[in-house]
Amino acid sequence: MVDEFRTSGVGERLQKGLERRAKKTENWLSDWWLQTAYLEYRLPVVVHSSPGVVLPKQDFLDRQGQLSQTLPVEYLGGKPLCMNQYYQILSSCRIPGPKRDSVVNYSQAKKPPTHITVVHNFQFFELDVYHSDGTPLTADQIFIQLEKIWGTSLQSNKEPIGILTTNHRNSWAKAYNNLIKGVVLLL
Incomplete structure (x- = not known):
């Protein structure tokens, strides 16, 4: 053959x-x-193709350890690997579509975002990581914001919209489109 x-x-x-x-x-x-x-892979992303699975498993003793953890430098043959892949992983958003999802990457935008999105307790939060003058916040300043998010999400009784991201991609695409239509109507 x-x-x-x-x-x-x-x-x-x-x-x-x-x-x-x-x-x-x-x-x-x-x-x-x-x-x-x-x-085009349609099974739920969280379980089947999350970029988070490439990160090493970590055990945390307490909430402070969890909120203040940094990504370790990866090595191959004793030499550090290029960490540019994290710009793709951590600066991108996967938008659900009916047959194929799309990816939006913000790292190359004319005016890159000054915040990150944090999901906790199925709630989405915007966390500023830069001051208004463009300088990055310190780890301690970011930690304080993460503490606030933690507390807010535990007290929140909002609908857990974030759980929709765990659906089959076609179902999530329908729900996403309905949510976007609702947001546009509110504007």
Whole structure:
């Protein structure tokens, strides 16, 4: 079968197509992987394809340890790996769609956001990470805001909208579109 594939011309045509694509892109596979294996994957993201699973498991002794933890530098062969991947992971938002999701990345925006989104107790919060002059907040200042979010989310009796993100992607896309329509009507 392999010989037939090679000698029939199909293998050669496919190989040449991949070589042409490789000349035009940094990685011939990454866009296909993103679109097909990631954005068209319809099972719930939280369990099946969350970027959080690449982070090391950590055990925390208390809430302060959990809120003040930093990402460790990763090493391979004793040398630190490039941490630029975190700009993609931590600056992106996956928007549910009916057949394929989309990704919005804010790290390259003309005016990048000065906040991050924190989810706790199925509630979403905006947490400022920069001062108005553009300088980053200190770890202690961010910790104080995380403490406030923690307390607010425990006292909140709002609908746990965040739980919708754990649905099958098609169901979440329908709910998302309905929520967006409601927000637009309120504006």
